[in-house]
Each structure stands twice: as structure tokens, then as C-alpha cells.
Amino acid sequence: MEQLLKMVLCLSLFVLTAFFYENNLFHKVNFGALKVYKYDTLISRNDSVYIIDTPGCKIPNYEAFDLSIREKILPGRFTNCDKTRSFLKISSNCLEIDHADVQKSQFKNSFSFCRVHRIYRPRQGQHHNFFRYIPIKGRLMTGDQLCLESDMARVKCFDRKNRTIFTELYWIYQRNDSYEELCDKRLRKRMDDPKITENLNVLLLGVDSTSRLNSQRYFLKTRQILEREFNSFEFKGHNIVGMTTFQNVVPVLTGKSIYELKEDGKFGNTTMDNFQFIWKDFEENGYRTLFAEDAAHMATFDYFKPGFQNYPAQFYNRPWSVAWWYAGSPRCMGGRSEPEAVMEYLTKFVDVYKSKPYFAFVFLSSLTHDRQELSAEMDEVMSKFFTKAYESNAFNNTMVFFFSDHGFRIGRTRWSNIGMYEVLSPMLFITVPKWFSDKYKKIDKNLRNNANKLTTVYDIHETLRDILNFNGRVEEHSSILRGESLFSDVSKTRNCTDVGVPESLCSCSHYINVKNFSTLYATRNLSTDIVSKLNDLLKNHQSVCERISLDKTISVYQEVSGRKHTYRISIRTLPGKALFEASVSSINDKYHVGQILRINKYGDQSKCLNDYFLRNYCYCKDT
Template identity: 35%
Template sequence: MDKNIAGTLKIRLTYIFSQRHDKAEDCINVCKIPKLDVYNPGIRYKIGEIELKCKNKASFTFENGHRLEINWTAVRLSNVSSTFSSCTYQPIIRPVSVPNHNFFQYGPESAQFYLSVNISDEFIRVKCFDKTNTVIYTNFHQFVFQKPDVERRCNKAFKEHSGNPAIKEKLNVILLGTDSISRLQSVRSLKRTRAYLHEVLEAFELTMYNKIGDNTFPNIAALTLGKFVEEIPYNESYRHVPFDKHNFIWKQFSAKGYRSLYIEDRSGTFDYMMAGFHSYPSDYYNRHFFMAMKEEKSVWNTDDLCMMDRLETGMVLDYAAKFVRLQQNSPYFAFSFATTLTHDEFYHAQYADLPLLNFIRELHEDQLLNNTLLIVFSDHGIRIGNYRNTYEGMMEERLPMMHLVFPKWFKEKYPLYSKNLKLNTKRLTTPFDIYETLRDVLNFDDKIFQRKGYKNRGISLFREIPKERTCKDAGIAPHWCTCVEHTVVNTSDNTIIFLSDFLVRSLNRKLSNVQDKCEVLALEEIRHASKVQISESVLETRKRKVKPQAHYQIKIKTKPGGALFEATIFYDERFHFRRLDGDISRINKYGNQASCISENHELEKYCLCRK
């Protein structure tokens, strides 16, 4: 058993719902989440307020409105100042519909320019030359323009939508997502952003926001489609099928006349080992821009987090900000998600603090959030690494950050909704609830209290979420549920050995179709085991008797390869019945160990390729 886990479990007897403990709310909630130390001794000294500085020197070119200009100060300070000649650019093009989500091509090269040039393309690659016509500089730039066809369609649809007397409000929406940041990680690492959200914007923070799936894909699918992955439907047999036909929340807003933006960095929630979108999923979309940059290896630096002198996450936020400014007098829905900076890198979260703060502060100070719902969120906490291998890390992985900022006038005009939003900050919530809330924002009428969510699973935050809500009610599998108490069980216990053997066999069954490529796994060590129990208050509330059935959470190490796996297993001792309840988590890094099945997203975390 891990010593650090055993030590922390001894003191996890109280509960937390916010940074300031609320005993009154604690008494009435059925779901009780174990109290966690925001600054546990293993990490406190490594967290600071740090800005990541890109290693590359200042760019020779920069955007100024719809013009691209040469930064002659940067040129003169460079080692090519005496030989610098001129620059050209090429548009980066992707047809509106193409059967390859990673497709891009370059258009014709422009005429040479020496000072500046007007740009009419959304995305461009620029190259500069010396006097021998040798390329000495490459960079990428993005611009945002009004699109006449989008304007015509949206104006017509919004006129019809706003003409409906039942619709009382028409808020814009900005979804601002950053990968792998738990709520407590945001307390540690996004100090300036949190301070601004809470002290200036009076954000509603969901302190019991629980993820519903392992990685980014199922949690973003729940937030934007209101469904589990299997309900979409999606599994590995669909990995070559694009997501174009699905009615994402931004498409629902678009159908009512809202201009839509969907932007991510190189990773892509619906692109990694999947088919992505073959048609533009939104009015403004930039995957081909990031694919073009990805292929230009020479422009990346600082552990591939920077493109020239700009942080990639900053480029995502910059494009989103340009879109908001362009559409400030029109209804819009913007979805932005940045992955590469913080994905599976615990200490990188602090690098996102200043970019997020600047984005939010500049929009607020320019009065661009006055009619907008701003949601600042993450998909899950850190999933892999040393911190994830602790009890705190396991819990934080399941509790991502979620903030909602409504305009001040909205909260004053609708005090009941504001009251419920405040109550719900200390109730068990999920991505399904955010989806239902967004549907109510779009259809803001008198039926908010009568409207039912998909399969009655999600509950709009405008309604009070019941204090009796359980993980089962909310659609959270036992493996991801944080409304539990963990009782340590000796790893030499016969039941734990029995269940660990079952877990290894379950892993090998998953790999059965690729056994010619992947090693057969065997148990090397049982690292930790606990009995997962519903809290006493739940048992008292529901007046249930204790049954010979229980959930166990088990962490094992397998060989060959040294993989660490964690799973929650339901066990009925009367019949020796065992069942996996939820996913199997891989909690240490696996790098290129599964390169032999690199197109199989579902199995890569389990596979160790045969040599």
C-alpha cells in the first residue's frame, strides 16, 4: 500500500464544499466530499505565480487590425538586419467540406511587401527573405472577418427567434476551457484569474462539480451534447466516422441566429484518434490553421508550448477575443478549449493564469461581457503522474474547476435564478447540468422549471438541485463518484487478491483483439485497496441496511512495463460476483509504449507493444 495514501486517509474524516467550510450546507447535503488540503506538503513549495516566457526572440511580423506589418525594431535587433529583404504570405485554406479533418493547403503566394500589407484571408503563413532570396523567417497569423453568408443566415434566424414573445432574454455565451485543472489546482495555480472571477465578476463556482468520464472526450461530450459517449453513439468502431451530424450545443445556438465559434489548439477533443469534423462545425473554425503550424517544426520552441514568441494557448485565446470583439453587437456562441499547455503536466497550470486573466479582464473592462454568460471550466483534474498517485490526486482528478459569470443586471433582474445558482455552488453537479443550463439560456422562457433534461439526468442550474442528489441520480459512475468514504483494506486480503486477479484478466480481455501486437499483462503488485462506502448520512437518509455487496477501489502495477492501473469493482460476496463499475484508469505515463496501436484511442492506455 502507498504510504502517502495511507497517511492521508487517516485524516480524511471531515468534508469540504468551498474554500471556506460551510457547516450548515454540510448538514443538509446527502453527498459529502472528503476535505482535501489545498496545499499539502508535497506540492506547496513548487507552486508560484509564474509567467512562461517563450524562448524565441520577438517576431518580425505582427497583426494590426486587418493589416500585417513588419516589426522593423525586431529586424534591426536581429542578426539578419543587414541582409533582410522582404516578406510574402500565403493563405491557409480548407474547403468548407472535406473528408479529412486534418486537411489544409496553401494558396497562392502574395507579392512581396516591405512595410505592411492588407490581409483578406483568415489564416496565413508568412515568410521573409534575405537579399539572396533565402527564407530567414516563418510565422503564422490569424484574422477574423465578417462573413456575408453567415450574416444573412444569422440575421434571418435571429429575427425569428427574437420575435418569439416567449423568449425573455438573449445572452451571448463564452465557454473558456483549459485542460486538466481541478478546482483545487485552480486555487493553487490560477490565483490571479480566480481573484478576478470572484472579487470583480462575482462568479458562481461549482465546488462539487464532478466529472463523468475518464478523459476530455466524454466530459466535453456530456457538456456539449448532454449524453454519455455510448449514447452519441461512439466507440472504437466509429473512429473513422466524423461528428458532423451531431447536434452540439453551439449548433443549437447557431440555428437560432447566433454566430458560432469552435476553437481548439493542436490536440482537438474530437480529433485525437477520431475523425473530427469533415464539414465546418461552426461559422468560425481554425483547425487547419493549427495543423499547418504543427507541420512547420521550425517555429516551435519552449518544449513545443510556444509558436515563435507566442504561447499556443495565448493564440487560442487571442482568436477567441478577436471573434468576440467582431461580434460584440451581434448574438454569438463561442467555445474555446486549450489542451497542450496543461495536459498531464501538473505544474504547467500556473502558466495559464496570466493568459486567462488578460482575456477575461480585457473583455470585462471593454464592456464586452455586459450581455454574456462566461463559463471558465476544465474537463478533469490531472490524470497521470506522481501527484495523481496520491489520495488527493485521485480525488482532484474527479473534481474539475467550473465558474459561471452572469452579468450583474441579470442577477438583479432574476433573483430566484440567482438564488438557485448560489445554492447549486454547493450541490453535486456535472457537465450534464451545464448542458441543460445552456439550453435554458438559449430558450429563456417561463418553462425553465418545467423543462426536463435528457433522461432526467441533467438539471439546469436555474433550478435548485436537490440536496438529496446522489452520484447515481446525476449519472456519475461509482468509479468517478466523490461522494464516498474510502476505508483502507490490506492488500494481502483474500478479497483484494481475488479482485486484483479479476482486474488483470479484464485488462487482457480488453486487449484480446490486439494480442498479436500487445503483451499479455500479469499482476506484479497490488499498490493500494480501499472499500468505497456511501457516507453514513446517505445510509440514514435512505434507511438502508448494510448488504454483503460493496465497491472496492484497487490500484495495481502490471508487468511487463510497470503500468499503474486503478479501477472500481462491484463485488457481491454471496455469489462471488464481480463487475467493473466504470473505466479503468491508467495513472502513470505511457509515452510511446502503445505506438503499435496508435490509432486505437480506447486501448492505447492498456497496451505495451511487443518487441
């Protein structure tokens, strides 16, 4: 019997090994991470057909490594920044040249000196890309120490022939006593209100283009820490309300869509200073405020928009980030990537203020916006941050919203049913202090229940409002609202229409592939309806944009859960071989084309147009 069991075990191991080899999985999983974190399985097993199963919404329980897309998933990639390792060390905001590191470098026989410049931008009334370098000291030599008073600085080091051999940008936490006094004064006034019972910190930490499923593929370490070390809730039915970062971030911070914020939804000539972002309310209540992004050229409020002329928050890194961009947007500087540098600052910030109220918004794009496989590097950055926060107990009084704006909109998996779903279903974790869950058991129960319902960014905003005005009571609603605080028990019957999600972006809708769509197209070519709408969108730019024509219909999917005929159609157009996806609905023989999504890179094809929305569609005549 024992011999038989050994044979069965050996055969099972052989079959399992053959399975992973045949499916090319060995190089697609970070086995170093698996070993450290002791994952029991590589691929989760689903116990139910639907991940969200409510009267108002049913979302299929897709596998992150489903057979239909497994070969299209790229192995994780990492940037090696060791070659740009810093010559400098900093302690208590004082810089000095690390002689030992110089001796280890290729410049040990040629290193001469460094120069230090302040990165300066006035806090008010300046162009969003403005900054200038102001010299701080003539030369910094080996053995010298320079204590910085500014929070942003550039250090350039030279060899004996006066050639630049090293550049590093610093963003350093500097305490501002007058600001601290103002915050304390405002906080005392807040605490005089008997209705306010808690002062929870808020950290909104966003990563671009990361679906819930993609976080399962690449964010192995981060998910492990959030699930095992923190009191975290993963919201499995979180749905986008628009296709861009801007469209999904604005509702978080204002509770409004971009069209409610500004009727035409166009912000190309509108600065952001006069809009009522929620961090202003928190600051009025004695909270320290921080706003930070990387990738200055495509930042949320700056991509084909004029951003902020005044500092939107007390701690604001845009001048530093623009300096990084003007330096050529190097992947590494000073032995670290730009996201790493931002997260180093945030690590210091959350530790300094773990016992004082703060509101921090951080959004990172440079690693994950265009390269899905670089999510593995972002996982290293985030897991390091969360590990340090856990070890220092930095989140004992903090609610953390670890989120994404939308899923990956281009790439190899995009053409599958799962790929279409992923775009609509961004990652969202909410981490709550354990004492808070113990003290407010009804809120804890509601968070757990809401994690398995349809949610959107409007709910996040209402939750932030609840934190700002927290009184320990849970408000229940007699009718369905577009946005409901996740502290309350949101309705099970809510659907995409109820929560402000366009039908074309609804993950509750189920589609099947119409493999032979020639019969459907015999009476009406729905693809030409999409092309007609594209040309209509560009009608005021015919002098610079080519007229678009249909090249090919790539796929047609039909919705099977709705009361009207709705199709999700992918096409290729000329010139430029642009790829688009759109929903086309038919009611009483009238056809309506929904939002048209660009699902491949447009590069320089639309460089003649300065409209961040229409750039998705235009093919410039001079291309």
C-alpha cells in the same frame, strides 16, 4: 505592555517564516501575483469538514496545499516567447514589416524579405487534417503593406542567403457580410416568438486537466478577477462522468453520453458532422458560432477520430491549428504560444459581438495536459483575456462557463487521497451578467445554491438549453433528473447514480487506506481481477499486444460510505510497468471491476494500436 506585544509579534513572524521555509513554500507561490492582487493568505482555511454537504452527497473539504501533498506540488513554470518576437505588425487586417523590430533583432544586418501564404481548407468535404498553403504575394519588403482577405495566413521571413529566420501563423477575424445578414434574419425570426425574452451570448471556455484545487494553486490571477470583478459562481461539487476529454465534452454539447451518441462508444471511423451539437441549434436561432482548439494532434474530436469533414461552426480554427502542428508544434511562434494566439482571436471576437448573439466553444490543452506546473502560464493567458473583457465590458450580455474536463490524471500528487479526488473534480465557474442576476433573482438564488451541490456536464447542457429557449421562468422538477438546468433548484438528494456518474468516478464516495491488505487478499487477490479484465479488453488484439501480468499491488483503499464492499486499487503491470487504478465491488460474493484508469504515460508503448480507448492498456509486442 507595548514591549511585550512587540516581542510576541516578532516571535510570530519568526515562526511563520520558519513554517514556510521548512515546508519549502516560498518558491511554490507566485509572490508577484500575490503582491499585485493582495492575497491575504497563501492557504485557505476550511470552516467545515465537507465542501458539499447534502443528503445525497458529501465531499470532504480538501486543502489545495494539504500537508500530505505539499512537497509534491511543483512551482509554476512559464514559457519565455521573447526570443521569437515578431518582425510584423498588423492593423485593420493589414500586415507590414516592423523596421524597428528588425533593427532590434539579431537579424538586423541580414534580414531580406518575407513571403505570405494563405492557409486554405474548403469549408466542406475535406479530411480533418487537410490544409494547403496558397501564395498571396511574391515578396513582402520593408515598407510594404499587405491587406489580407483570408482569415488564416502564414508569414515566413528570410535572410540574404534565403534561409528561413522567422515564421508566424495568423488567425485574423474577417467580417462576412452575407453570414451577418443570415444571422440577423434568423434572429428576427427568433424575436417574433413571444416566449423568448432574452438573447444571452454563450462562451464555453475550457482548460484541460484542471481540478478545482489545482486552480487554487496556479490560477491565482484568473480566480481573483472572476471572483472580484465578475458576477461568478464556483461550482464546488462538479463531478466528471468519464475519464477523457471526449467523454466529458460530448455531454455538454449533446446532452448524451458517448454510448448514447453511438452504441459502441467507438468513433475511430465515424466523422462528427451528423451529430446534433447544440451550437447548431443556436446558429439556427441567429447566433454566430465559433469553435476553436489548440494542440491539433490531440484535439477533442480528432484524437484517433476523423473529426469534422465540414466546418462545424462559422469561425473555425482547425486548419490554422493543424498548420501549427505541422510546423513542429513549437512552444512559441511570433512571440506567443498557441493558446495565447487563440485567446487573442477570442478577445477580438467577444468584443466585436458583445452586442450580438454568439455561441463560442474554445478548449485549450497544450499547456496543462501533461505539465501541471504550466497552469501558471495558462493563468497569465486567461487573466489577460478576462481583464480585457472586463475593461471593454465584453461580457455584459454573456454567460461564461469557465471549465475543465477532469483533474490531472498523472503526476506526483496522483497517489494521494487528495490526488484521487482531484481527478474526479474539475474546475467550473459560471459568470453571469450582473443585470441578469438583478432581474432574475430566483435564478441568481438557484445558481448560488447549486454551486454547493453535486453537478455534472449534463446540467451544463440543460442550462444551455434554458439559455436557448429563455423565457424568464424557472422550471422545477418533481423527480430527480440526470441533467437539470442550473437555473432551477437542483435536488439536494441527488447522488452519483442519479446524475449518470459511475461509482468508480464518484467524488461523494469516501475511502480509507487499507495499509495491510494481505488479510483482505488472503481469500481473493482483487488485483488479479483487474489484470484479467485488462486481458479481456485486449483479447481481440493479441496479435499485436502482449499479455499483461501483475507486477505489484501499490495501494488499496476501501469505501466506508456505501452499502457494498468497494475497493479502489492501484497496481503496476508487466511488461512496461504500466500503472492502473480501478474500483472492485463485491455484492453477494460476486466481484465486479469498474472502469480501469491508466495513471501514468504510455508514450509509444501502444503505438501499434489505433484505438484511442484501448491504447491506455496495450503494450505492443514490437516495443
